[in-house]
Amino acid sequence: MTDSLIVSVPDARLANAVGDVPAGVEIVEWDFQSDPPRERIDLIVPPYMGGSSRLGRVGEVENRLVQSQSIGYDGVEELLPAGITFANASTVHETATAELTLALTLAAQRGLADFVRNAETGTWKSRMHPGLADRRVMILGYGGVGRAIEDRLLPFEVSVVRVASKPRSDDRGHIYGVEDLPELLPDVDIVIVVTPLTPATTGLVGEDVLSALPDGALVVNVARGPVADTDALVRHATEGRIRLALDVTDPEPLPADHPLWSLPNVLISPHVGGASGAMLPRMAALVRRQIDHLLADEEPENIVLRT
Structure with missing residues (x-):
């Protein structure tokens, strides 16, 4: 003692x-x-x-x-x-980060950014959005934060696909390894990125991952900016193929003239996952x-x- x-x-x-x-x-x-x-x-x-x-x-x-x-x-x-x-x-920080992840995901899936922009001009415009129920959601990086996110996703009646650095099983079933991404990505609607930043994960969400996703898929990054290839994000979002909800970016802070700011299918928060x-x-x-x-x-x- x-x-x-x-x-x-x-x-x-x-x-x-x-x-x-x-x-x-x-x-x-x-x-x-x-x-x-x-x-x-x-x-x-x-x-x-x-x-x-x-x-x-x-x-x-x-x-x-x-x-x-x-x-x-x-x-x-x-x-x-x-x-x-x-x-x-x-x-x-797990709970607060999971809260923000769910908020970003719901905002993107229900078009809240469009509603805010319309409110600025007094425009009443409704349209169908994909929503969260019945979506297939991948959690890419399954640790404490990933499990906290899953806890909050499951009541929304989604199917969750969990991916970690290596395959394993727990009380909720199978967790895939990153080597399984090519087979899994074409069938998911949303990818939530929550991996730690390591040499192995730097640039992980790049051209190969984004190209494998179906049109209209949503990528939510609450990990670290360099886990994603910014040029690839810009390219796919500009083409309108992929939607983004980002709490982290590379570089960070994101410069005021960066193209990600101006894309209507991109929602950005300033790295506030744990700030509650x-x-x-x-x-x-x-x-x-x-x-x-x-x-x-x-x-x-x-x-x-x-x-």
Whole structure:
């Protein structure tokens, strides 16, 4: 057992949300822009936005765990000094990301963007949209976020096709491997992309994947922008063959003059998958659990890297 612990959080907002901590635990603020407040910080929580570029600063203090506020950790290993244990924010963002995924999918499938544009001109114009019921939906990248998305899709009476890096089975049945994509894609109406960004997934949603989809298919990307080939997205959307709902883009932010903005079959949100009121209390709860683990000399949750 450990009887003392120093924890840094980037701001008072998270410190207040963490609330009361056990005796012997000290919460300090460190936003990575100032010098470290202590020579030893057992648990470091970096800033949520813009913190990745300054992650090297964790090497300035003795520490036991760096707790990210993001699920994704692509590129982090190259930024961390040696000897760091790094955990991601699994359990924090899955629900909010699934909410936005469903919102984007429904908005695209029911033509909400068209209605908003018509409202700007006072135009009453109705037409049939494909909807979500009875559609065949592929979840490309089946982890915690993918399962949360599936939980919310199933009540809409859809057929779900699950694809992961490798085939496997779980309590809901078979999960296909990426090698099965050529056979699966021609029969799906919607592809929801939620894979982590790795060398293997960079550009995964490119010409081959898009060409294999049927006309009118919807691609929803809530993963990372570089998982998709932007040029291929623009080409297929411009031709009117594929519709897009994107929470992430490459580049990001998307320049104001980028052609994706002007396409009527493209819906874009500015990378806000985890940005909801659920984040702060869930992040605080994760920090409190990590504090308990460290006090008990237990293995922390969600460790994804040891440098």
